[in-house]
Amino acid sequence: MKRILSLFLLIAAALPALAQQTQKPVLHGKNWMAITGKPLAATAGAMTFQKGGNAVDAACAMLAATCTMWDVLSWGGETQALIYNPKTKKVIAINALGVAPTGATVKFFKSQGYNFPPQYGPLAATTPGTPGGLLHMLANYGTLSLEQVLAPAMELAAGYPMEAQTANSIEKNKELIKQWPYSKKVFLTHPGEEREAPEAGEIFVQKDLLQTLTKMVETEREALKSGKSRKEAIMAAYDRFYKGDIAKEFVRGSKEQGGLITMEDLAKWKVIEEEPVVANYKGIDVYKLQQWTQGPVMLQALNILENFDLKKMGYNSPQYIHTVYQAMNMAFADRDFYYGDPYFEPKEPIKGLMSKEYAKQRASLIRPDKNDPNIGPGDPYAFEGRKNPYKKMLKERGYELDTTKRNFAPTHDTRNGSSSIDYQNNLWLGTTTVEAADAEGWVVSITPSGGWVPATIAGTTGIGMSQRMQSFVLDPALNPYNVVEPGKRPRVTLTPSMALKDDKPYLSFAVQGGDTQDQNLLQFFLNMVEFDMNVQQAAEAPNFNTNQLWLSLGGTKTDDRKPKPGHILLNDNTAQEVRDALKKMGYTLSFDDRTSGPINAIYFDWKHGSLWGGSSNHGEDYGIGW
Structure with missing residues (x-):
């Protein structure tokens, strides 16, 4: 009976969330x-x-x-x-x-x-x-x-x-x-x-x-x-x-x-x-600010994920979580090394980073059955016809840009830094x-x-x-x-x-x-586009977060900001079978009762000529429509 119930939970997790109950109602306005x-x-x-x-x-x-x-x-x-x-x-x-x-x-x-x-x-x-x-x-x-x-x-x-x-x-x-x-x-x-x-x-x-x-x-x-x-x-x-x-x-x-x-x-x-940066995902143009923000991370991840059948995997199934986690890690590895102020030298290789061909190359590196704790920055310069001026620096850090070889982590990336609580709070x-x-x-x-x-x-x-x-x-x-x-x-x-x-x-x-911003926004977007959730359901739906990135905030010591490879935050309601599958893939799990954001959003219903508002159920976020 327990096995049947667990199987039901897995199947339910993969179904579209049309009937999902939300803590806050959708906002409607004209x-x-x-x-x-x-x-x-x-x-x-x-x-x-x-x-x-x-x-x-x-x-x-x-x-x-x-x-x-x-x-x-x-x-x-x-x-x-x-x-x-x-x-x-x-x-x-x-x-x-x-x-x-x-x-x-x-x-x-x-x-x-x-x-x-x-x-x-x-x-x-x-x-x-x-x-x-x-x-x-x-x-x-x-x-x-x-x-x-x-x-x-x-x-x-x-x-x-x-x-x-x-x-x-x-x-x-x-x-x-x-x-x-x-x-x-x-x-x-x-x-x-x-x-x-x-x-x-x-x-x-x-x-x-x-x-x-x-x-x-x-x-x-x-x-x-x-x-x-x-x-x-x-x-x-x-x-x-x-x-x-x-x-x-x-x-x-x-x-x-x-x-x-x-x-x-x-x-x-x-x-x-x-000009914003834009990527097309299955006919939808997604806009972000330039690389002085982390915004292109979400676009890079979408470009990578376009090479997979996410809907077939099922919402928050082990394979879905694993695939999205890996795509996010690759995008964040690029963010952590290549993003900066575009009005200063050196100029970031944003054209290469946003290339669909570069995304295909990165997607090919994803292992289907195991977390890769050693993934590092790629070489986007090759996709805009330029030589990477920092190839030597990356090799000195321990990264291999040759795609015929496996990336491996620099020694300072594989050690845990500050406590998990401090890291998570700063994340x-x-x-x-x-x-x-x-x-x-x-x-x-x-x-x-x-x-x-x-x-x-x-x-x-x-x-x-x-x-x-x-x-x-x-x-x-x-x-x-x-x-x-x-x-x-x-x-x-x-x-x-x-x-x-x-x-x-x-x-x-x-x-x-x-x-966590572009992690949660990526999943919110996929919740709507791939899993047919409405804007409030997508705002409240459980997400997961990777800790396999360098922290942007908190701590004045290098140890405070180091990545935690394979560490993943899941929702408390994650089924045991999903937890077990992820552990077998090499993940270290932590849990929280709310993992959705908090996200605020407006959906444009052109069929009916109305606005749908989604307002986070995390804290004091609030919306009004008319």
């Missing part, structure tokens, strides 16, 4: 959809739509609100976005990632005793990107004024009831927060008491941040009065933030606490609007997501981050500084494309996603969770 990481922030999006704004206006309002509410990010962080423009029928990529400041060199950080730039504090900060990204998107693609879009965030800054999640995070990190005087003043509302952080439901007031946002709105208002256009007025606020009195106080507050950012760093930084490090769409056809997907608790607040600006410097490397042998340098952007995990089918929006989706 006119618009607004989804993000906090209920009040989703409400800010809904309020903006009700004012007559489009999806870009609403997305900017939600971005401003989530930053103000410290939803694992703040105003000093970074913004990465994809926008579908219905007028041009093109997907636009927004690069609003900050850069390494003056003085941020390998020599400097090594002199401080670091193997990677620090995880917290003013030396972890790139220049702020989110204000510029928000203002650029609003000025160029929105319809409302900055004052209208920032109104909800300003009301939140004047005082909002803080959720338990953020309040408890402040209490947990209060000893770090006490190192920075401006952070201590803002966050620790009950100094000297047993609990120094705000309580859940306490009205949290941010006077300094409100003053900063007010200055930006006043600048816009004055520019409009002087006859400036809407766009010019918004960009006047941009200039005040990056070149005016806000910038001066930000720099002063940063330097006072040991930071490196200068006025010139802020003035020289610009938002970059660029999952969160942020938030913003998804918006409207009846006119505008679609926005954003994965903003940076400046999370415990953040160093820069002077009296009320703005938490980014911690994204930690994603650089100091050793070119780890990744010659991602070595820290002033003015350079680190290779980040943040990865909004968009898909078009028949030249029309099909999906807009994003997820928080550090290095």
Whole structure:
């Protein structure tokens, strides 16, 4: 009987999830959809739509609100976005990632005793990107004024009831927060008491941040009065933030606490609007940001998996899990060595990395019955007609690029580094997501981050500084494309996603969770395309994660970030037969009760002319449709 029941569970796991029950319902809308990481922030999006704004206006309002509410990010962080423009029928990529400041060199950080730039504090900060990204998107693609879009965030800054999640995070990190005087003043509302952080439901007031946002709105208002256009007025606020009195106080507050950012760093930084990277999977065009993010990882994995019959394998069957795991490992091995800022030398071999022929070669290396703990970076240069300038370096690390031979791991990759708990926590490090769409056809997907608790607040600006410097490397042998340098952007995990089918929006989706982002987004996409799940089912469905990659966040020692070959995270509900099969393939298993993301997404139902929203069941993620 037990064997029959187990067989039934295996078969059930492989069936399409049409009848799968979800903890949260699908959201339905005809006119618009607004989804993000906090209920009040989703409400800010809904309020903006009700004012007559489009999806870009609403997305900017939600971005401003989530930053103000410290939803694992703040105003000093970074913004990465994809926008579908219905007028041009093109997907636009927004690069609003900050850069390494003056003085941020390998020599400097090594002199401080670091193997990677620090995880917290003013030396972890790139220049702020989110204000510029928000203002650029609003000025160029929105319809409302900055004052209208920032109104909800300003009301939140004047005082909002803080959720338990953020309040408890402040209490947990209060000893770090006490190192920075401006952070201590803002966050620790009950100094000297047993609990120094705000309580859940306490009205949290941010006077300094409100003053900063007010200055930006006043600048816009004055520019409009002087006859400036809407766009010019918004960009006047941009200039005040990056070149005016806000910038001066930000720099002063940063330097006072040991930071490196200068006025010139802020003035020289610009938002970059660029072409996204795209891959076609079975007739669906999937868009990602360029290789300054990890986004192409998902596209590389899709190219590899296109060579397998995943549907026949069955959802989360042992063979499916094994095949997807191997494809992800190959893509991450390439990410860990070849991805970096495309505006700096050396130039990444992105054409080769995205080649379908390269993917076929990589797919041929997958062993059908065993995990390969030794898979390393491939040689994409061969697929764009160039010689690999780092072939010698890779061989010195122990990687063999000759595809007639097996790859084997460098000795430092096969040793376990930090504890499993620390590694897993750093693998999952969160942020938030913003998804918006409207009846006119505008679609926005954003994965903003940076400046999370415990953040160093820069002077009296009320703005938490980014911690994204930690994603650089100091050793070119780890990744010659991602070595820290002033003015350079680190290779980040943040990865909004968009898909078009028949030249029309099909999906807009994003997820928080550090290095797991493109792992979970890949499986979410396959859940819908291969296994016929609806958008909420796909958002909640159990996924699995590989630990066979270098961590992008956490830990300042090399041992803290080393890959864990064969380590896999599975859902608690995984059938025993699946567990046993994976163990035989050489996997080391760990488990969690929720392994889906958390994912937020919008599906476009062209048959009925409606929007379907999926909002994560992990925590506070929330969506509103109309």
